[in-house]
Amino acid sequence: MNTTGKTILPLRELGKTGASVSEIGFGAWAIGGSWGETVEENTALDALRTAADAGTTFFDTADVYGDGRSESLIGEFLRERSGESFFVATKMGRSGDFAPTYEVMERTALASAKRLGVEALDLVQLHCLPLSVMRGEVWDNFERLKSAGLIKNYGASVESVEEALFCIENTSCVTLQVIFNIFRQKLVDELFPTAQKNNIGIIARVPLASGLLTGKFGHNHHFDSNDHRNFNANGESFNAGETFAGVPFESGVDLAQKAHAIVGDSTPLAASALRWILDFPAVSTVIPGAKNPKQAIQNVQASAMPPLSPEVHEKLRDLYQTEIAPIIRGVY
Numbered sequence: 001m002n003t004t005g006k007t008i009l010p011l012r013e014l015g016k017t018g019a020s021v022s023e024i025g026f027g028a029w030a031i032g033g034s035w036g037e038t039v040e041e042n043t044a045l046d047a048l049r050t051a052a053d054a055g056t057t058f059f060d061t062a063d064v065y066g067d068g069r070s071e072s073l074i075g076e077f078l079r080e081r082s083g084e085s086f087f088v089a090t091k092m093g094r095s096g097d098f099a100p101t102y103e104v105m106e107r108t109a110l111a112s113a114k115r116l117g118v119e120a121l122d123l124v125q126l127h128c129l130p131l132s133v134m135r136g137e138v139w140d141n142f143e144r145l146k147s148a149g150l151i152k153n154y155g156a157s158v159e160s161v162e163e164a165l166f167c168i169e170n171t172s173c174v175t176l177q178v179i180f181n182i183f184r185q186k187l188v189d190e191l192f193p194t195a196q197k198n199n200i201g202i203i204a205r206v207p208l209a210s211g212l213l214t215g216k217f218g219h220n221h222h223f224d225s226n227d228h229r230n231f232n233a234n235g236e237s238f239n240a241g242e243t244f245a246g247v248p249f250e251s252g253v254d255l256a257q258k259a260h261a262i263v264g265d266s267t268p269l270a271a272s273a274l275r276w277i278l279d280f281p282a283v284s285t286v287i288p289g290a291k292n293p294k295q296a297i298q299n300v301q302a303s304a305m306p307p308l309s310p311e312v313h314e315k316l317r318d319l320y321q322t323e324i325a326p327i328i329r330g331v332y
Ligand SMILES: NC(=O)c1ccc[n+]([C@@H]2O[C@H](COP(=O)([O-])OP(=O)(O)OC[C@H]3O[C@@H](n4cnc5c(N)ncnc54)[C@H](OP(=O)(O)O)[C@@H]3O)[C@@H](O)[C@H]2O)c1
Pocket: 026, 027, 028, 029, 030, 035, 060, 061, 091, 127, 128, 157, 158, 177, 204, 205, 206, 207, 208, 209, 210, 211, 212, 214, 216, 242, 270, 287, 288, 289, 290, 291, 294, 295, 296, 298, 299
């Protein structure tokens, strides 16, 4: 708590943005849609409020999450908390009418700003666009949007190490959003040293492997047909890495139990899985998706935990190398 009675989570610098953000953020895809039954508006707002009360200052969304619903919910939340300071990252590039031209990028940014109720967007990320687009005019367009005062910072959400290194070496992006969790460890050696050297803010997404790394799923768990954990379980609609971090569900259930045995099952696996991510100083913030206040409060708990021991890190590394890396799917 600070002197105003508000809880504060440890802050980390978000690369060259100059902002310090809570090391545990909030991923707002699930409150928008594509995760089974629609999250009720009040529940979604309560999840955002609970996260903020627990010290979360960083929120990640996108124009396409629930076709604008996620951004609108965050806009509503920001209006309620108008005296407080938050950092909202959004994304563009995956809506049907997107094109990487200045006119479309400006129109898209204006629509996001309107839904969020802000004059300038804190951070806009390209939403997993191919290298062919990232080699083009998008960065110049972002720079123009920044000069026009519509965005404050820009970066990219990427799928692969190749794309991430391309962005660091060839563009003016200041943040990278990457899939990083106990099931996806390749970035530790192949990206983080370069990112740190170049002061790039790393935003760690899918940290719970779409819920697998909470240890709550059994082999027979059924996901609704409108949940990406059903319709994209094997990468049928988009990169397999975005669902269960690219691990086949059945294997993931067993691997989560093995990870839980390694970290110690006296602590909830979700907290240890998030703690594992925070133990890498290259990470600026981790953005677990929460669908309700209970999940939101559980997800900030990792911040109060001590780092995992070197022995635990070593064992999780072994588990990854021997049993996970050989079966992982999706561009990575
Ligand atoms: N291409 C991109 O740029 C991209 C792609 C994916 C994600 N993201 C961003 O990254 C964020 C996080 O990733 P994600 O939401 O895909 O996956 P995630 O954080 O690994 O998993 C989120 C899901 O796990 C379950 N969960 C969360 N906290 C829990 C807890 N404490 N206990 C039990 N279950 C819990 C919830 O689903 P159930 O309760 O239904 O199980 C929740 O929807 C997204 O919200 C989004 O902001 C970006």
